[in-house]
Amino acid sequence: xxxxxxxxxxxxxxxxxxxxxxxxxxxxxxxxxxxxxxxxxxxxxxxxxxxxxxxxxxxxxxxxxxxxxxxxxxxxxxxxxxxxxxxxxxxxxxxxxxxxxxxxxxxxxxxxxxxxxxxxxxxxxxxxxxxxxxxxxxxxxxxxxxxxxxxxxxxxxxxxxxxxxxxxxxxxxxxxxxxxxxxxxxxxxxxxxxxxxxxxxxxxxxxxxxxxxxxxxxxxxxxxxxxxxxxxxxxxxxxxxxxxxxxxxxxxxxxxxxxxxxxxxxxxxxxxxxxxxxxxx
DNA sequence: GCTGTAACCTGTCGGC
DNA sequence: TGCCGACAGGTTACAG
Numbered sequence: 001x002x003x004x005x006x007x008x009x010x011x012x013x014x015x016x017x018x019x020x021x022x023x024x025x026x027x028x029x030x031x032x033x034x035x036x037x038x039x040x041x042x043x044x045x046x047x048x049x050x051x052x053x054x055x056x057x058x059x060x061x062x063x064x065x066x067x068x069x070x071x072x073x074x075x076x077x078x079x080x081x082x083x084x085x086x087x088x089x090x091x092x093x094x095x096x097x098x099x100x101x102x103x104x105x106x107x108x109x110x111x112x113x114x115x116x117x118x119x120x121x122x123x124x125x126x127x128x129x130x131x132x133x134x135x136x137x138x139x140x141x142x143x144x145x146x147x148x149x150x151x152x153x154x155x156x157x158x159x160x161x162x163x164x165x166x167x168x169x170x171x172x173x174x175x176x177x178x179x180x181x182x183x184x185x186x187x188x189x190x191x192x193x194x195x196x197x198x199x200x201x202x203x204x205x206x207x208x209x210x211x212x213x214x215x216x217x218x219x220x221x222x223x224x225x226x227x228x229x230x231x232x233x234x235x236x237x238x239x240x241x242x243x244x245x246x247x248x249x250x251x252x253x254x255x256x257x258x259x260x261x262x263x264x265x266x267x268x269x270x271x272x273x274x275x276x277x278x279x280x281x
Numbered sequence: 282g283c284t285g286t287a288a289c290c291t292g293t294c295g296g297c
Numbered sequence: 298t299g300c301c302g303a304c305a306g307g308t309t310a311c312a313g
Contacts, residue, residue, distance in 0.1 A: 001305080001309080002307090036291090073308090075307060076290080076291095076306050076307060076308095077291080077292085122291050123289085123290060123291085123306060124290070124308075125307095126308085138310090140308080164283095165283090167283090171284090174307085176308085183307070185306095206289090270285080271305090272305080272306090
């Protein structure tokens with residue numbers, strides 16, 4: 001599932017196809033994803049040139065020379081495919097290929113000679129086009145918490161956002177207003193890395209006592225470390241067994257050195273949580 | 282205002 | 298083999 005590391009890696013791939021290029025043609029294969037495309041979406045994009053491709057949390061933001069911003073969110077199953085543009089007549093029908101392209105919802109033909117296709121079987125993705133000066137007021141982007149890999153995200157910033165929050169730590173990490181870009185997988189991973197129970201009340205990390213301060217410093221370090229490591233993974237390292245310490249490892253021994261616990265699974269905030277009850281407190 | 286939960290959606294997997 | 302239900306998860310809407 002695309003969380004911050006996956007979106008960042010995708011951004012680095014898309015930069016080459018999009019930056020400096022113009023949208024020669026935009027094809028929408030349906031009228032909506034999770035929400036309808038804004039009126040005139042394809043027409044408004046056509047002819048526009050991409051100045052830069054940024055990421056904010058799990059959102060990809062294509063800054064256009066005109067000052068508009070193309071907002072893209074992958075949802076649960078969205079992904080982009082980059083291919084060299086080929087004339088339609090030369091494409092041959094291929095049943096496997098048809099299966100792969102069944103959920104191609106948006107096709108960008110770029111002046112770079114690349115075709116960038118958005119494929120999203122579950123259609124939880126989002127695309128929107130807004131003026132740059134409306135970005136801060138955007139209903140979701142405008143409320144996002146700090147970027148976890150930025151200097152702005154430190155123990156003090158975390159304390160401010162967890163203060164008075166009477167929800168679990170796991171639920172807090174999933175709240176994009178607390179910190180942007182973490183999803184179900186990396187929330188479990190970071191909490192295990194920090195040796196903090198996913199069931200602990202979020203506000204207990206906001207206190208002035210040194211134990212609370214120590215815990216939130218561990219959590220900030222764990223979040224940064226887990227995300228950086230995931231971003232740095234190469235294509236060949238993507239096997240889940242190599243990537244995750246607790247996620248989808250129910251029943252396996254806890255990987256923390258010296259811990260004799262077993263990874264358990266619980267249902268929390270409507271999501272699966274993987275944790276070790278022995279070393280996560 | 283805050284919190285928890287259902288709903289959206291479709292591919293996959295296990296059980297029958 | 299085929300059908301059916303459960304499950305996965307990011308975000309939003311809604312109820313309490």
